[in-house]
Amino acid sequence: MSNELNTLLITLYVHLDDCVLPGLGWSRDHVPGRKPVLSDAELLCLAAAQHLLGIASERR
Template sequence: MSNELDTLLTALYVDLEDRVLPSLGWSRTHRRGRRPALGDAELLCLAVAQQLLGVASERHWIRYARAHLTGMFPQLPGQSGYGKRLRAAGPLIAAVITELARDVDSWHDVLRLVDSTPLPCAASRETVRRSDLAGHAGYGYCASHSRYFWGFRLYLICTA
Protein backbone atom coordinates (compact mmCIF):
# COMPACT_ATOMS: atom_id res chain seq x y z
CA MET A 1 0.00 0.00 0.00
CA SER A 2 1.36 3.43 -0.90
CA ASN A 3 1.97 6.16 1.65
CA GLU A 4 -0.65 8.38 -0.02
CA LEU A 5 -3.40 5.79 0.42
CA ASP A 6 -2.23 5.06 3.95
CA THR A 7 -2.39 8.78 4.83
CA LEU A 8 -5.78 9.20 3.18
CA LEU A 9 -7.31 6.25 5.03
CA THR A 10 -5.87 7.42 8.36
CA ALA A 11 -7.27 10.94 7.85
CA LEU A 12 -10.63 9.54 6.74
CA TYR A 13 -10.81 7.23 9.76
CA VAL A 14 -10.06 10.06 12.20
CA ASP A 15 -12.59 12.36 10.51
CA LEU A 16 -15.28 9.67 10.55
CA GLU A 17 -14.69 8.71 14.19
CA ASP A 18 -14.33 12.22 15.60
CA ARG A 19 -16.72 14.30 13.52
CA VAL A 20 -18.93 12.62 10.93
CA LEU A 21 -20.38 9.61 12.76
CA PRO A 22 -21.15 11.54 16.00
CA SER A 23 -22.78 14.36 14.00
CA LEU A 24 -25.04 11.78 12.34
CA GLY A 25 -25.98 10.37 15.72
CA TRP A 26 -24.50 7.02 14.68
CA SER A 27 -23.45 4.98 17.66
CA ARG A 28 -22.68 1.29 17.86
CA THR A 29 -23.37 1.16 21.60
CA HIS A 30 -27.17 1.33 21.18
CA ARG A 31 -27.46 -1.81 19.08
CA ARG A 32 -28.26 -5.34 20.14
CA GLY A 33 -25.86 -8.20 19.87
CA ARG A 34 -22.16 -8.60 20.14
CA ARG A 35 -20.05 -5.64 19.11
CA PRO A 36 -18.29 -6.44 15.82
CA ALA A 37 -14.51 -6.58 15.78
CA LEU A 38 -14.40 -4.22 12.78
CA GLY A 39 -15.93 -0.82 13.61
CA ASP A 40 -18.18 1.19 11.30
CA ALA A 41 -15.47 3.77 10.53
CA GLU A 42 -13.04 0.96 9.67
CA LEU A 43 -15.65 -0.66 7.42
CA LEU A 44 -16.17 2.64 5.58
CA CYS A 45 -12.42 3.11 5.18
CA LEU A 46 -12.09 -0.39 3.73
CA ALA A 47 -14.92 0.35 1.27
CA VAL A 48 -13.22 3.59 0.19
CA ALA A 49 -9.89 1.80 -0.28
CA GLN A 50 -11.60 -0.92 -2.32
CA GLN A 51 -13.10 1.69 -4.64
CA LEU A 52 -9.89 3.71 -4.93
CA LEU A 53 -7.88 0.64 -5.85
CA GLY A 54 -10.57 -0.50 -8.31
CA VAL A 55 -11.16 -3.97 -6.90
CA ALA A 56 -14.68 -5.04 -7.88
CA SER A 57 -14.76 -8.51 -6.32
CA GLU A 58 -15.24 -8.73 -2.55
CA ARG A 59 -13.37 -12.04 -2.52
CA HIS A 60 -10.33 -10.49 -4.23
CA TRP A 61 -10.56 -7.43 -2.01
CA ILE A 62 -10.52 -9.40 1.24
CA ARG A 63 -7.58 -11.46 -0.06
CA TYR A 64 -5.72 -8.24 -0.97
CA ALA A 65 -6.59 -6.59 2.36
CA ARG A 66 -5.36 -9.61 4.34
CA ALA A 67 -2.07 -9.46 2.47
CA HIS A 68 -1.50 -5.68 2.49
CA LEU A 69 -3.73 -3.94 5.05
CA THR A 70 -3.53 -6.03 8.21
CA GLY A 71 -1.36 -3.38 9.83
CA MET A 72 -4.20 -0.86 9.63
CA PHE A 73 -7.11 -3.30 9.91
CA PRO A 74 -6.07 -6.25 12.11
CA GLN A 75 -9.63 -7.57 12.56
CA LEU A 76 -10.68 -8.20 8.96
CA PRO A 77 -13.86 -10.26 8.55
CA GLY A 78 -14.26 -13.00 5.99
CA GLN A 79 -15.68 -12.30 2.56
CA SER A 80 -19.29 -13.12 3.47
CA GLY A 81 -19.12 -11.13 6.70
CA TYR A 82 -17.64 -8.13 4.90
CA GLY A 83 -20.34 -8.27 2.22
CA LYS A 84 -23.15 -8.54 4.76
CA ARG A 85 -21.82 -5.66 6.84
CA LEU A 86 -21.30 -3.50 3.76
CA ARG A 87 -24.83 -4.08 2.44
CA ALA A 88 -26.35 -3.50 5.88
CA ALA A 89 -24.43 -0.21 6.13
CA GLY A 90 -26.10 1.22 3.00
CA PRO A 91 -27.98 4.00 4.85
CA LEU A 92 -24.84 4.88 6.79
CA ILE A 93 -22.78 5.06 3.61
CA ALA A 94 -25.34 7.37 1.97
CA ALA A 95 -25.41 9.65 5.03
CA VAL A 96 -21.60 9.77 5.23
CA ILE A 97 -21.29 10.59 1.51
CA THR A 98 -23.73 13.48 1.95
CA GLU A 99 -21.96 14.72 5.07
CA LEU A 100 -18.54 14.61 3.39
CA ALA A 101 -19.91 16.33 0.27
CA ARG A 102 -21.12 19.23 2.42
CA ASP A 103 -17.48 19.91 3.33
CA VAL A 104 -16.65 20.67 -0.29
CA ASP A 105 -16.78 24.37 -1.19
CA SER A 106 -18.94 23.81 -4.27
CA TRP A 107 -21.76 22.28 -2.16
CA HIS A 108 -23.05 25.77 -1.30
CA ASP A 109 -22.62 27.28 -4.77
CA VAL A 110 -25.67 28.43 -6.67
CA LEU A 111 -23.84 27.71 -9.92
CA ARG A 112 -25.70 25.40 -12.24
CA LEU A 113 -23.97 23.53 -15.02
CA VAL A 114 -26.06 23.07 -18.14
CA ASP A 115 -25.39 20.83 -21.11
CA SER A 116 -27.62 19.74 -23.94
CA THR A 117 -27.63 17.18 -26.67
CA PRO A 118 -29.91 16.85 -29.69
CA LEU A 119 -32.50 14.10 -29.64
CA PRO A 120 -33.53 13.65 -33.30
CA CYS A 121 -36.99 12.22 -33.87
CA ALA A 122 -37.23 12.16 -37.66
CA ALA A 123 -34.88 12.27 -40.62
CA SER A 124 -37.14 13.11 -43.58
CA ARG A 125 -39.88 15.67 -44.28
CA GLU A 126 -42.46 12.93 -44.80
CA THR A 127 -41.70 11.45 -41.41
CA VAL A 128 -41.92 14.89 -39.81
CA ARG A 129 -45.39 15.48 -41.32
CA ARG A 130 -46.73 12.09 -40.22
CA SER A 131 -45.18 12.15 -36.75
CA ASP A 132 -47.30 12.43 -33.60
CA LEU A 133 -44.65 14.81 -32.30
CA ALA A 134 -45.37 17.39 -35.01
CA GLY A 135 -46.79 19.95 -32.57
CA HIS A 136 -44.10 19.47 -29.96
CA ALA A 137 -40.75 18.87 -31.66
CA GLY A 138 -38.98 21.49 -33.73
CA TYR A 139 -35.95 22.18 -35.87
CA GLY A 140 -32.62 22.88 -34.24
CA TYR A 141 -28.94 23.09 -35.02
CA CYS A 142 -26.24 21.01 -33.38
CA ALA A 143 -22.94 22.89 -33.56
CA SER A 144 -20.86 19.94 -32.36
CA HIS A 145 -22.16 17.78 -35.24
CA SER A 146 -22.50 20.73 -37.68
CA ARG A 147 -25.98 19.69 -38.76
CA TYR A 148 -29.63 20.52 -38.39
CA PHE A 149 -32.06 18.12 -36.80
CA TRP A 150 -35.77 17.79 -36.12
CA GLY A 151 -36.69 16.69 -32.64
CA PHE A 152 -35.96 17.76 -29.10
CA ARG A 153 -33.00 19.01 -27.13
CA LEU A 154 -32.24 17.01 -24.00
CA TYR A 155 -30.87 19.20 -21.17
CA LEU A 156 -28.80 18.18 -18.18
CA ILE A 157 -28.72 20.61 -15.26
CA CYS A 158 -26.28 19.83 -12.44
CA THR A 159 -25.44 21.23 -9.04
CA ALA A 160 -23.51 19.73 -6.16
Protein backbone atom coordinates in the same frame (compact mmCIF):
# COMPACT_ATOMS: atom_id res chain seq x y z
CA MET B 1 -0.16 0.39 -0.65
CA SER B 2 1.46 3.74 -1.37
CA ASN B 3 2.21 6.32 1.31
CA GLU B 4 -0.29 8.74 -0.22
CA LEU B 5 -3.13 6.21 -0.09
CA ASN B 6 -2.16 5.21 3.44
CA THR B 7 -2.19 8.85 4.56
CA LEU B 8 -5.53 9.44 2.84
CA LEU B 9 -7.15 6.46 4.56
CA ILE B 10 -5.80 7.42 7.98
CA THR B 11 -7.05 10.97 7.53
CA LEU B 12 -10.44 9.69 6.37
CA TYR B 13 -10.69 7.37 9.38
CA VAL B 14 -9.84 10.11 11.88
CA HIS B 15 -12.27 12.55 10.27
CA LEU B 16 -15.09 10.00 10.22
CA ASP B 17 -14.45 8.79 13.75
CA ASP B 18 -14.03 12.24 15.32
CA CYS B 19 -16.32 14.52 13.32
CA VAL B 20 -18.82 12.86 11.01
CA LEU B 21 -20.19 9.76 12.74
CA PRO B 22 -20.67 11.24 16.25
CA GLY B 23 -22.49 14.20 14.68
CA LEU B 24 -24.96 11.87 12.99
CA GLY B 25 -25.88 10.28 16.30
CA TRP B 26 -24.74 6.82 15.22
CA SER B 27 -23.97 4.63 18.17
CA ARG B 28 -23.78 0.88 18.49
CA ASP B 29 -23.34 0.99 22.25
CA HIS B 30 -26.90 -0.02 23.07
CA VAL B 31 -27.62 -2.42 20.23
CA PRO B 32 -28.43 -5.97 21.33
CA GLY B 33 -26.31 -8.81 20.01
CA ARG B 34 -22.65 -9.42 19.44
CA LYS B 35 -20.25 -6.49 19.25
CA PRO B 36 -19.22 -5.78 15.62
CA VAL B 37 -15.72 -6.73 14.50
CA LEU B 38 -15.23 -3.44 12.62
CA SER B 39 -16.36 0.02 13.59
CA ASP B 40 -18.40 2.11 11.16
CA ALA B 41 -15.36 4.28 10.37
CA GLU B 42 -13.18 1.22 9.71
CA LEU B 43 -15.80 -0.28 7.42
CA LEU B 44 -16.15 2.93 5.41
CA CYS B 45 -12.35 3.24 5.07
CA LEU B 46 -12.13 -0.36 3.89
CA ALA B 47 -14.79 0.31 1.24
CA ALA B 48 -12.95 3.46 0.12
CA ALA B 49 -9.64 1.57 -0.12
CA GLN B 50 -11.22 -1.22 -2.17
CA HIS B 51 -12.73 1.31 -4.56
CA LEU B 52 -9.51 3.32 -4.94
CA LEU B 53 -7.46 0.15 -5.54
CA GLY B 54 -9.95 -1.07 -8.15
CA ILE B 55 -11.05 -4.16 -6.23
CA ALA B 56 -14.50 -4.99 -7.53
CA SER B 57 -15.28 -7.98 -5.30
CA GLU B 58 -14.39 -9.15 -1.81
CA ARG B 59 -12.84 -12.33 -3.23
CA ARG B 60 -9.85 -10.34 -4.49
